[in-house]
Amino acid sequence: AQSVTQLGSHVSVSEGALVLLRCNYSSSVPPYLFWYVQYPNQGLQLLLKYTSAATLVKGINGFEAEFKKSETSFHLTKPSAHMSDAAEYFCAAPGGSARQLTFGSGTQLTVLP
Amino acid sequence: SQTIHQWPATLVQPVGSPLSLECTVEGTSNPNLYWYRQAAGRGLQLLFYSVGIGQISSEVPQNLSASRPQDRQFILSSKKLLLSDSGFYLCAWRVPGRANNEQFFGPGTRLTVL
Numbered sequence: 001a002q003s004v005t006q007l008g009s010h011v012s013v014s015e016g017a018l019v020l021l022r023c024n025y026s027s028s029v030p031p032y033l034f035w036y037v038q039y040p041n042q043g044l045q046l047l048l049k050y051t052s053a054a055t056l057v058k059g060i061n062g063f064e065a066e067f068k069k070s071e072t073s074f075h076l077t078k079p080s081a082h083m084s085d086a087a088e089y090f091c092a093a094p095g096g097s098a099r100q101l102t103f104g105s106g107t108q109l110t111v112l113p
Numbered sequence: 114s115q116t117i118h119q120w121p122a123t124l125v126q127p128v129g130s131p132l133s134l135e136c137t138v139e140g141t142s143n144p145n146l147y148w149y150r151q152a153a154g155r156g157l158q159l160l161f162y163s164v165g166i167g168q169i170s171s172e173v174p175q176n177l178s179a180s181r182p183q184d185r186q187f188i189l190s191s192k193k194l195l196l197s198d199s200g201f202y203l204c205a206w207r208v209p210g211r212a213n214n215e216q217f218f219g220p221g222t223r224l225t226v227l
Contacts, residue, residue, distance in 0.1 A: 031212070031213070032212070032213035032214065032215075034215065036218075041201070041221065041223060042220060042221065043119075043203055043205075043218035043219050043220045043221045044203065044205075044218040045218070046215070046217075049213065049215060051213060090156075090157065094212075094213065094214040096159070099145050099162065099164065099207065099209075099214060100147075100159065100162065100214060101214050101215075101216055103156060103157045104156070105156040106156050106157075
């Protein structure tokens with residue numbers, strides 16, 4: 001069964017520093033992977049998705065993620081953190097059933113001034 | 114374009130009272146619908162999903178129930194709330210048949226049970 005692991009429940013970076021949020025998946029061939037962002041008291045918003053078209057995926061708000069099959073990883077990065085990036089981030093993949101998504105446990109990103 | 118609504122946005126209820134949360138989707142037909150809960154400090158927990166009117170699958174046995182009386186309406190209910198029902202409830206929808214299972218989320222309802 002597909003599962004998703006996010007390393008680090010809390011990550012803090014300084015404003016302007018690199019953001020790196022880690023996600024590892026389990027499966028022989030995961031055709032699809034997602035990153036969602038959740039701002040306080042809001043629903044989840046899709047940041048980006050991997051659909052096998054390209055290993056480097058660019059999303060909204062300057063984020064990108066690289067699919068690395070050899071490392072079973074789909075880490076989320078942003079070159080320069082902004083205060084507005086403070087939120088919770090979820091990695092997800094199809095799983096559970098044919099119609100479901102399996103979510104990681106989430107990573108809370110704090111951006112320090 | 115498609116939009117998803119949830120109401121109320123916030124709710125404070127006493128223990129033992131009933132609950133009804135509503136979710137509606139516009140701009141699509143026959144969506145797959147989902148209810149999730151986020152308890153404080155915890156991740157997303159799938160509660161129910163539905164592939165059509167009157168068709169409900171329960172993922173976790175608990176004090177809650179769901180119904181889908183219309184194609185684009187999904188309701189989460191309880192007859193008697195418990196303290197442990199407090200949390201942030203999210204509704205989501207998916208285009209049926211899409212292989213990647215991408216889901217689109219509503220704005221959520223914050224429920225506090227006192």
